[in-house]
Amino acid sequence: MARITKSKFGRTSFTKLLGHNLEIMTAWSELADILENDSKLSKNLKEQVRRTLAQNNGCTYCKAKGKPDTILQDEKTSVAVGFAIVFQNHHKGDVPDSSFAILKEYFTEAEISELCAFICFTTAQQYFGAMMKLEAEL
Template sequence: MARIVKSSIGGTPFERLLGHNKAVMERWSSLGNVLEADGFLSSNLKEQVRRTLAQQNGCAYCKAKGKPDIKHFDEKTSIAVGFADVFLKQKSFIPDSIFHVLKQSFTDAEISELCSFIAFTTASQYFGAMLKLEATNF
């Protein structure tokens, strides 16, 4: 059971926890929608990164969609998921050498999008973990 009562505002259990402050929930969801969509990086790549992060960020709700699916991996997805793994282990202490590897396959715009997606997704998953958001069937 979640640590706080879900509000009546929001379309998902996650949004209903944020829905106690409607403006925050709306803006959080809006930014999430932008970051999850195809951009410089594909939504599939970002979903595999999200699944990777979920395995260690402590949110049961976030883990419920499953582990990364290597059937959906291409070279860029493999590198992005590897970077997410490094982030999970190192947090803000990521060596420059890791960025040199990223720059061999990604543009600066793609790296910016990947890092913003990882930061936002981690914040979302930490929020779910803090409030003990339970897994649901998808």
């Protein structure tokens, strides 16, 4: 059971926890919609990154949406997932320059910016879910 009751506002269990503060819920949801959909990076690539992050970020709600694919379809997705793992294994985002050097071989600067923003935002979402003890929906 979540640590606080769900509000009547929001579309998902996650947004209903944010729904106690409509401005936060609205802004958070708008940014989530922008970051999660196709942009410089594909929605599928970002979903694999999200699933990878979820395995270690402690949110059972996020984990329940599935594990990352064991066989990734393309190199860019593999590199992005690998970078997400490196991010999680370094204290406070202190990612080595060598990891960014690898990113630069596969991604434009705009794509790297989007990937890093997505990783940070997704981590924040998953930490919020873990902090609130948001459970998986069955």
